[in-house]
Amino acid sequence: MEGATTGELFWGGIAALVTLAIFSFLYKDNPVFKVVERIWVGVTTGYWTMLLYHTSFTDKVITPIFERGQYFYLFPVILGILMWFRLSKTYGFLARYSLAFYIGISTGIFIPLTIKTAILYQLHGTIRPIEPTWTGLMFALAFIGIICSLSYFFFSKEHKGLLGVSSKIGIYTLMIGFGTGFGLTVMGRVALLGQRVSFLHDYIASLLGALF
Amino acid sequence: MAERKSKAWYDRMLSVDRRWIYLIMGLAVVVPVIWEMYIPVTESSEVRDVYEFSDDVTDGEIVLLAIDYDPSTMAELHPMTEAILRQVWRNGGRVLLSSLSQFGPAMADEILTRIAGEMDVEYGVDYVFLGYKPYPAITILAMGADFRVPFPTDYYGNNVDELPMMEGVHNFDDVEGVIALASGTAADYWITYGNAKYGVPVALGVTGVMASDYYPYLQSGQLFGLIPGIKGAAEYEQMAGIRGEGARGIPYQTTSHAVILFFIVMTNVAFFARRAAQRRR
Numbered sequence: 001m002e003g004a005t006t007g008e009l010f011w012g013g014i015a016a017l018v019t020l021a022i023f024s025f026l027y028k029d030n031p032v033f034k035v036v037e038r039i040w041v042g043v044t045t046g047y048w049t050m051l052l053y054h055t056s057f058t059d060k061v062i063t064p065i066f067e068r069g070q071y072f073y074l075f076p077v078i079l080g081i082l083m084w085f086r087l088s089k090t091y092g093f094l095a096r097y098s099l100a101f102y103i104g105i106s107t108g109i110f111i112p113l114t115i116k117t118a119i120l121y122q123l124h125g126t127i128r129p130i131e132p133t134w135t136g137l138m139f140a141l142a143f144i145g146i147i148c149s150l151s152y153f154f155f156s157k158e159h160k161g162l163l164g165v166s167s168k169i170g171i172y173t174l175m176i177g178f179g180t181g182f183g184l185t186v187m188g189r190v191a192l193l194g195q196r197v198s199f200l201h202d203y204i205a206s207l208l209g210a211l212f
Numbered sequence: 213m214a215e216r217k218s219k220a221w222y223d224r225m226l227s228v229d230r231r232w233i234y235l236i237m238g239l240a241v242v243v244p245v246i247w248e249m250y251i252p253v254t255e256s257s258e259v260r261d262v263y264e265f266s267d268d269v270t271d272g273e274i275v276l277l278a279i280d281y282d283p284s285t286m287a288e289l290h291p292m293t294e295a296i297l298r299q300v301w302r303n304g305g306r307v308l309l310s311s312l313s314q315f316g317p318a319m320a321d322e323i324l325t326r327i328a329g330e331m332d333v334e335y336g337v338d339y340v341f342l343g344y345k346p347y348p349a350i351t352i353l354a355m356g357a358d359f360r361v362p363f364p365t366d367y368y369g370n371n372v373d374e375l376p377m378m379e380g381v382h383n384f385d386d387v388e389g390v391i392a393l394a395s396g397t398a399a400d401y402w403i404t405y406g407n408a409k410y411g412v413p414v415a416l417g418v419t420g421v422m423a424s425d426y427y428p429y430l431q432s433g434q435l436f437g438l439i440p441g442i443k444g445a446a447e448y449e450q451m452a453g454i455r456g457e458g459a460r461g462i463p464y465q466t467t468s469h470a471v472i473l474f475f476i477v478m479t480n481v482a483f484f485a486r487r488a489a490q491r492r493r
Contacts, residue, residue: 047314052346126431187469191420
């Protein structure tokens with residue numbers, strides 16, 4: 001906020017106060033926090049509603065139908081209107097046509113691509129020739145970790161002998177994974193706090209710079 | 213008068229008021245921010261792959277930068293956006309931007325306007341911001357056919373066909389690749405619909421919370437690179453020779469992690485000390 005204008009300092013000041021109000025919850029719940037929380041919910045809801053109107057309703061209904069005369073856009077509009085019939089006891093069944101269309105299209109596109117992405121490509125990435133390199137060693141370790149982790153969830157046989165050893169390795173592999181996830185989560189949460197602290201620091205510096 | 217029984221050190225450690233922990237964590241973050249230290253970071257191959265890809269986007273080539281995050285995660289992802297924009301524009305590359313997050317466009321507009329002003333690049337020639345469209349899967353599928361299907365106009369209301377940069381640019385075949393900076397499921401949509409359906413090379417910049425979920429896609433080759441959280445942003449800045457918010461974040465990450473490790477170790481020591489004392493009794 002170097003060389004900030006009066007307007008930027010004013011709005012920056014509002015943001016700084018709101019940030020402090022949110023942080024006040026760390027001490028205990030209080031009315032200032034509640035007010036700011038509700039303002040946030042209201043502002044985001046209002047913003048999102050208007051954004052959807054301008055990016056969806058205007059672009060996909062008003063402009064194509066009324067300005068360009070592309071009347072085939074009436075088909076999705078009718079399907080959209082039918083969705084509202086769920087509120088009627090008599091004509092509620094009409095909403096099922098829209099839902100059937102939506103679910104049919106979604107599953108038709110989603111299922112094959114998800115099988116390809118989450119199963120086939122992942123299998124291909126996991127099972128590959130082991131090369132005598134550092135990367136090859138990493139792949140081999142990952143492969144052993146996956147097999148052992150899967151064996152931990154095999155409950156049809158008691159975890160003794162070879163299965164006991166592999167499930168033990170599996171649980172350690174899972175713990176390493178959870179630990180990595182926890183560490184990265186801490187990093188993310190600290191980054192959120194740090195960014196707000198940096199903002200407050202920069203704002204106070206620019207405010208003092210403008211005043212003195 | 214009943215004599216107050218003093219607590220053992222391990223009992224005090226295990227029942228410490230959480231507000232003391234908040235205060236110490238707060239100090240661990242505030243002091244490095246005020247002090248403005250710089251700590252170099254170890255560079256990882258997954259971030260280097262994204263850096264090298266962006267470095268090869270030169271002489272009018274186009275990279276699609278997807279701003280699929282909102283203000284709640286800008287602390288981690290905004291530094292990545294800034295570093296990538298500066299690097300690509302510095303090399304003469306061009307950037308096509310889109311957003312699949314409803315709260316992303318205004319934030320993207322702010323950073324674009326600021327950096328474009330500093331680097332003297334021209335809207336419509338060096339970069340185009342297509343704006344936001346809801347329903348990520350449908351939007352990515354439509355972008356694979358033609359960017360004009362979901363985005364007939366850009367964020368500022370200009371007809372996309374009237375922008376010089378968009379001449380001959382129709383779909384993913386006309387961009388070098390996609391770098392999606394995502395804080396939610398948009399990352400999955402880029403992998404499923406962008407990469408698996410259209411074969412466009414995809415790299416992700418994600419929050420720290422999400423990072424471990426996306427490493428398997430790196431190993432399988434579905435992603436060509438990954439920038440994980442603020443540490444990834446700091447690595448990228450270091451490679452690109454930029455001193456930004458990513459680098460600024462590393463000192464307080466270091467101190468705060470040290471504080472957390474201290475509490476984890478101390479509470480474990482206290483736990484075992486109390487158990488040993490209970491056994492002795």
